Amino acid sequence: MTTLKILFWVCLFITVYTYVGYGLVLWLAVRIKRLIKGRPRPLTLPADAELPHVTFLVCAFNEQDVVDMKIANTRQMDYPADKLHLMWVTDGSTDDTNLRLSQYPDVEVVFTPERRGKTAALNHGIGLVKTPLIVMTDANTMVNAEAIREIVRCMQDPRIGCVAGEKRVMARDDSHTAAQGEGLYWRYESALKQMDSDLYSAMGAAGELNAIRTQLYEPMPENALLDDFVMSMRIVDRGYRVAYTPLAYAMEYGSADLTEESKRKQRIAAGGLQSCWWLRGMMNPLRNAVVAFQFVSHRVLRWTVTPFALLALIPLSVALVMMKAGTVYTVAWMLQVLFYLAAAVGYILDATGHKSKLFYVPYYFLFMNLNVFRGIRYLYTHRHGGTWEKARRG
16 A cells, blocks of 8 residues: 555656746745846847848748738748848649749748658748848748747847747637647746746747757757747757747647647647657756756656556545545545546537536546557657648638
């Protein structure tokens, strides 16, 4: 029984720490840092004449439906036009994406007929970039007008090698529950990124909007499933930091439904497992203790150990209750039963077109963890290539 109790408390600690405890520890660490060092002095943006040239890079595969909208959004950028260079990498596109782009002579189109995935497209496009900074964004995301200036402002600190913008998920209406769940997750994730950045460095950047110093880019293996994460974490591994700023943000609609959202979660989970293995050296506290702490706490646990710990709590609790181990284990089991019942109600309500945030939160939480297990299979079947099927947006 003692062994079961130890396993129970270890699994419970890992689960609670991953989703709640780390955020609390991070909040406290940031407060202590500010008490000791004070708030950092705000960076200032150079005058327009001194602003650096920037390449605004979009990797797109068969995005003919959003080309005009994306170009219109780009035209609204508050940045000197003579210093903003537009590049689209459309490797493998078979629709009218290139034809639509041909209507815009100021857009440099990089294309090869073969589709090898987004990572290969990044390697191809970035190899041709001549500006010191690259801002990368997805074709289907709309970026705020001030984003590039804000990114350049962050880059005034020479220790910053990458800037992570904020992802904002939009829902078309109250019935778009997949987007609401995704949006809730990203609000929590954004809060963690901000505190990570305040403590030392954000743990990665999302592909919806990020920027790097061109000289720091290292070509990645073409079978990388989370190219944006691997790219940004390699920069951290070289001694630079990833700055997070909510003042540069990308907006997109959430997945059309949870079936489509599951495609994304499986790919992200698979890419997370792949990345943890590739970047395993960053878990060594002897190299950089703060990075190791942040990387393991924020990324590694939720992609590897925690889903298994969450699953293990079920049989452990049942065994301890049956062995009459004590009231605390009975209460713990009852709380788990209530949680899973709430998740089941959330699933039923979602399936029948009803809405309840109270029940949707536990449902979406389990949905994310379930897709980690699906991601293991995804990684096995996609380990040799970086192409993937994009999820339909709402």
